[in-house]
């Protein structure tokens with residue numbers, strides 16, 4: 001039902017509260033953070049996109065399509081513009097997503113009442129999340145503002161750090177931004193929690209009191225800087241090294257060897 005392997009972190013909970021607030025107040029919200037900290041996955045989880053995305057994709061406007069009662073509570077669409085997105089594409093795709101989700105919700109709530117289902121309607125939609133919002137140029141942003149002004153939903157833009165400064169140059173758009181949210185990397189305590197989980201996945205137990213484990217843990221925290229994507233990649237390298245060398249313990253040397261096999265860009 002949810003993103004496979006998704007870990008509900010503190011950052012995710014804060015992100016979900018931010019989404020709830022934008023949705024409740026029908027504001028524009030701005031969320032930014034460095035690559036790999038979990039923005040996209042969190043947005044997908046919030047919108048239940050793992051389940052809803054494919055249903056929307058397949059959804060056809062016929063009366064006899066199956067209803068999805070489990071999706072009755074969904075109120076959020078997730079839109080990822082392509083690098084070449086034009087204002088018209090923004091308008092068309094957002095209209096399409098909203099109308100489809102609206103029909104899916106109506107079908108889930110009133111499966112036998114075709115009168116209630118208005119296909120060209122979006123009254124059930126409460127939030128639009130735009131991932132990779134850095135890709136939107138000024139005309140596309142203007143179009144998004146127009147969609148927002150004509151609708152009755154909140155909008156969240158997710159982007160890289162710096163997007164808030166870029167948007168501040170567009171007074172019309174920026175004046176509508178109600179909330180800003182900075183998505184942060186994992187804290188040291190959370191890294192401990194997640195790595196314990198990862199160790200278990202590799203069939204090992206992590207004993208933070210044990211000197212060797214504590215040292216390996218410290219090395220992983222230092223190398224990844226709490227970046228989720230790096231944690232995942234480092235862990236798969238570690239698993240590989242353990243297997244090749246038939247080892248049963250993750251030591252600081254194993255972590256170091258794993259790091260050497262990774263391409264780690266500038267940690268921002």
Ligand SMILES: Nc1ncnc2c1ncn2[C@@H]1O[C@H](COP(=O)(O)OP(=O)(O)O)[C@@H](O)[C@H]1O
Nearest residue numbers: 005006007035036037038039040041228229232
């Ligand atoms: N909450 C989470 N639980 C488990 N894995 C996560 C979580 N958040 C991020 N990840 C891992 O980190 C990777 C990068 O996350 P992503 O959401 O794509 O980052 P961003 O959009 O900020 O660049 C994911 O592919 C996944 O492996």
Ligand SMILES: [Mg+2]
Nearest residue numbers: 039040041131
């Ligand atoms: Mg992303």
